[in-house]
Amino acid sequence: MFYIYCPYCGEHRExxxxxxxxxxxxxxxxxxxxxxxxEWGDYLYFRDNPRGLHHEIWVHAIGCRKFxxxxxxxxSYEILETYRMGDxxxxxxxxDTQKS
Amino acid sequence: MSEAINxxxxxxxxxxxxxxxxxxxxxxxxxxxxxxQTASRTAPENPGVYLWESALKTxxxxxxxxxxxxxxxxxxxxxxxxxxEVLQSNHNNEWALSWIAPDEWLLTGPGDQALAMEMSLREQxxxxxxxxxxxxxxxxxxxxxxxxxxxxxxxxPYDVHDRNFPVGKVVNTVLGKSQATLRRVGDDEWELVVRRxxxxxxxRWLVDASxxxxxxxxxxxxxxxxxxxxxxxxxxxxx
Numbered sequence: 001m002f003y004i005y006c007p008y009c010g011e012h013r014e015x016x017x018x019x020x021x022x023x024x025x026x027x028x029x030x031x032x033x034x035x036x037x038x039e040w041g042d043y044l045y046f047r048d049n050p051r052g053l054h055h056e057i058w059v060h061a062i063g064c065r066k067f068x069x070x071x072x073x074x075x076s077y078e079i080l081e082t083y084r085m086g087d088x089x090x091x092x093x094x095x096d097t098q099k100s
Numbered sequence: 101m102s103e104a105i106n107x108x109x110x111x112x113x114x115x116x117x118x119x120x121x122x123x124x125x126x127x128x129x130x131x132x133x134x135x136x137q138t139a140s141r142t143a144p145e146n147p148g149v150y151l152w153e154s155a156l157k158t159x160x161x162x163x164x165x166x167x168x169x170x171x172x173x174x175x176x177x178x179x180x181x182x183x184x185e186v187l188q189s190n191h192n193n194e195w196a197l198s199w200i201a202p203d204e205w206l207l208t209g210p211g212d213q214a215l216a217m218e219m220s221l222r223e224q225x226x227x228x229x230x231x232x233x234x235x236x237x238x239x240x241x242x243x244x245x246x247x248x249x250x251x252x253x254x255x256x257p258y259d260v261h262d263r264n265f266p267v268g269k270v271v272n273t274v275l276g277k278s279q280a281t282l283r284r285v286g287d288d289e290w291e292l293v294v295r296r297x298x299x300x301x302x303x304r305w306l307v308d309a310s311x312x313x314x315x316x317x318x319x320x321x322x323x324x325x326x327x328x329x330x331x332x333x334x335x336x337x338x339x
Contacts, residue, residue: 008186008201008202009186009187010186010187011187013258013273014257014258014273014274016257016274017273017274062272062273062274062279063272063273064200064201064202064204064272065201066201066202
């Protein structure tokens with residue numbers, strides 16, 4: 001069972017209250033009319049599936065109903081940090097101690 | 101409030117605002133009306149838990165920016181209550197204002213004053229905000245008594261111990277297989293905001309969970325639920 005810190009409520013809450021919503025930090029092509037089908041398709045349908053560090057969107061569905069970001073290790077399921085929408089992640093690569 | 105102000109508010113907001121109370125002669129039915137009718141009224145001796153519905157109250161959802169002084173001051177001018185901090189609530193004799201999300205609050209109070217309060221808020225507020233009457237979609241369930249906390253402890257995963265859930269705190273969390281917004285009104289008294297469609301389920305869940313503590317479906321008489329010493333004696337292990 002995860003015990004997840006909601007950056008808006010400022011508390012750790014049970015995993016039951018949250019839903020994962022996929023990869024974070026996707027940027028929409030600035031001019032969709034000008035981009036190729038491949039670029040648009042990549043943006044719409046293709047997501048990273050890394051083994052290791054992953055930045056994800058989660059929503060505190062049974063709580064404040066706000067979306068936020070989390071950095072999670074997909075191997076160990078450890079959540080390394082959660083941060084508000086619009087913020088940059090602090091953890092962007094494994095340190096030696098975290099590397100699994 | 102005068103008709104002139106009403107008209108000015110309506111014209112400036114371009115929003116259909118209406119009296120949502122049924123006309124006289126049309127019975128208003130709370131989501132738990134059927135439970136109130138069928139429930140056994142024989143209260144046990146020395147009940148550990150009191151459960152009752154605070155039916156047909158005003159529920160107004162407020163949306164806005166807490167950092168906008170005009171919004172915060174406007175809410176305070178209309179309700180007499182300051183915007184509460186994260187996971188907190190403010191209340192006076194009639195109204196309670198609870199934090200729901202960083203930009204959302206729930207205002208609950210007397211059932212017949214929804215329209216007056218909504219107009220008052222619209223009069224005081226300006227710019228980017230929302231006031232929504234959500235009274236038809238949810239209801240208030242009150243849980244009190246020396247063992248009320250024990251009922252919550254086995255109903256939701258959130259820590260409702262005194263050190264984590266002081267009086268005045270508001271938490272939206274899982275309750276049974278549904279959800280509810282819990283507000284601690286007093287030492288031994290809690291208020292649950294439950295969705296209309298889940299009200300029956302949550303009521304039955306709470307009735308079932310309360311059986312072992314001697315459940316009364318009546319509102320406690322004044323002072324009956326304030327007996328903290330009784331709770332400490334009854335459940336030394338939990339404290």
